[in-house]
Structures are given as structure tokens and as C-alpha cells.
Amino acid sequence: MSELLEARGIRKHFGAVEALRGMDLTVREGEVVAVVGDNGAGKSTLIKVISGVHQPDGGEILFDGRPVRFQSPREARGAGIETIYQDLALANHLNVGANIFLGREMMTRWLGLIPVIDAKRINRETARLLNRIESRIPDPRAAVMNLSGGQRQAVAIARAMYWKMKLVIMDEPTAALAVPEARNVLRLVKTLKDEGIGVIYIDHNLLLALEAADSVVVMNRGRKVHETRASETDQEELIRYMTGRSEVGRGGTK
Numbered sequence: 001m002s003e004l005l006e007a008r009g010i011r012k013h014f015g016a017v018e019a020l021r022g023m024d025l026t027v028r029e030g031e032v033v034a035v036v037g038d039n040g041a042g043k044s045t046l047i048k049v050i051s052g053v054h055q056p057d058g059g060e061i062l063f064d065g066r067p068v069r070f071q072s073p074r075e076a077r078g079a080g081i082e083t084i085y086q087d088l089a090l091a092n093h094l095n096v097g098a099n100i101f102l103g104r105e106m107m108t109r110w111l112g113l114i115p116v117i118d119a120k121r122i123n124r125e126t127a128r129l130l131n132r133i134e135s136r137i138p139d140p141r142a143a144v145m146n147l148s149g150g151q152r153q154a155v156a157i158a159r160a161m162y163w164k165m166k167l168v169i170m171d172e173p174t175a176a177l178a179v180p181e182a183r184n185v186l187r188l189v190k191t192l193k194d195e196g197i198g199v200i201y202i203d204h205n206l207l208l209a210l211e212a213a214d215s216v217v218v219m220n221r222g223r224k225v226h227e228t229r230a231s232e233t234d235q236e237e238l239i240r241y242m243t244g245r246s247e248v249g250r251g252g253t254k
């Protein structure tokens with residue numbers, strides 16, 4: 001598998017707080033990397049740096065083999081990085097199809113003259129897409145407002161797939177979900193993986209993170225302190241690294 005994202009020595013401080021102190025992260029195509037760590041370890045800051053929300057103070061990011069420095073999430077998205085937060089930015093007043101095609105609507109010409117949004121085609125494409133991810137959303141014309149948290153995640157994932165994103169970042173996607181919906185998110189992560197999309201998966205529920213991931217990176221106070229195959233570790237070991245005060249294991253597993 002070729003390397004999709006490589007972040008090296010990323011530093012970021014907020015005033016006196018050093019949120020990232022030389023963080024490294026590698027994600028390959030079709031690989032799900034779980035990033036775990038205690039509250040305040042720097043997980044969200046890391047993904048905000050990768051997705052262009054924050055500018056790093058130091059370090060470098062290679063995406064698709066090229067050095068990048070995204071000035072905004074929009075720029076990151078343009079390069080193929082989509083971030084799905086727990087509180088998704090979906091347009092509540094629009095339907096599912098409109099959300100997937102928001103800002104990139106398919107157009108047609110009314111009477112062959114006046115450009116109008118091609119709602120029929122959008123609905124058709126959306127139905128096909130929802131079918132592909134086996135979503136339980138019955139209708140592309142359903143208002144997003146009426147969807148459950150899990151269904152909203154499905155819309156965001158459908159959007160990322162349709163627009164051929166290369167890396168999808170999920171920050172605590174299951175935090176507000178009931179157990180069956182959380183399981184469904186794991187299924188969606190698998191779908192992304194099968195499409196060859198790289199995924200960074202953050203979840204404070206370590207069992208879900210272990211189940212979703214191929215590999216696990218443990219962060220402790222702004223650094224990577226451990227990296228392992230998901231199949232070769234367990235909750236107990238992860239917690240040890242998450243809470244460890246020593247720097248044991250730092251950089252030792254690569």
C-alpha cells in the first residue's frame with residue numbers, strides 16, 4: 001500500500017499550551033488508522049492541522065507524495081481530505097441529495113436555455129450512492145433535519161465517496177450515537193477502506209477504535225508514544241500508553 005499521508009514532527013502551540021510536540025502520523029491508501037489518547041492529548045489539534053483548520057508551527061505534511069500546507073479546510077477538501085466531525089456541518093433545511101451535491105450541483109437547462117439544478121439526476125445519483133453504502137436512508141429527498149445521527153454520518157460518507165476523497169478523517173463519530181448506530185459507522189468505515197480511501201479514526205471508545213482500525217497510534221501529551229497493529233494490542237495496553245507518564249515506547253515501534 002502506498003503512503004497517502006505522512007505528517008512528520010508536527011508542532012502546534014496555543015499560547016503556553018503545547019498541543020503538539022513533534023507528532024508523526026502515516027496513513028496508507030485503504031488503511032484505517034485509529035488515533036487514541038486521553039482528553040487533551042492533542043488528537044483534535046492534529047486533525048485540524050492536517051485538514052487546514054490550524055496552521056502548524058513546525059513539521060511537515062506530505063499528501064500524495066507532495067508537501068502541502070493547507071490554509072483552510074476548503075483547500076484540504078480540494079486536495080481530497082474530508083473531515084467528518086461529530087457535529088456534522090450538513091445543511092439541515094436541504095434534503096439528502098442536495099447535501100451531497102451542495103456547492104457542486106449538477107445543472108441542466110430548462111427549455112434548453114435557462115440553467116437550473118438537475119434535481120432528477122441528483123436524486124438518481126444519490127439513490128445509487130445510498131444503495132452502495134447500504135444506507136438505511138430510504139429516500140434521497142428525505143430532509144436531513146429528520147435524520148438520526150448515524151444517518152447523518154452516512155450522508156457525509158456518501159458525499160466523501162462520490163467526490164472521490166482520498167482521506168477521510170473522523171473525529172469522535174460515535175460520541176453522540178446509540179450502540180446500533182455506532183456499529184453502523186464501523187460498517188461505513190469499512191466501506192471507505194474497501195474503496196481504497198485512507199481513514200483517520202478517532203474514538204474515545206477504545207473497543208470501537210480497535211474494531212475499526214488496521215493500525216493504532218497512541219498519543220500522549222502531543223506526541224506519538226506507541227504504534228501497533230490493531231490485531232496485536234488490546235485496551236489494557238493502549239490505556240497504559242495513554243496514561244503513561246514516562247516517555248517509554250516513544251518512537252520505538254516503527
Ligand SMILES: Nc1ncnc2c1ncn2[C@@H]1O[C@H](COP(=O)(O)OP(=O)(O)O)[C@@H](O)[C@H]1O
Pocket residue numbers: 014017018019037038039040041042043044045046
Ligand atoms: N483553539 C485552542 N485554543 C487554546 N487551546 C487549545 C485549542 N485547541 C486545543 N487546545 C488545547 O490543546 C490541547 C490538546 O487539545 P485537543 O487537541 O482538543 O485534545 P484531544 O482532542 O486529544 O482531547 C489541550 O490542552 C487543549 O486545551
Ligand SMILES: [Mg+2]
Pocket residue numbers: 043044045
Ligand atoms: Mg478531541
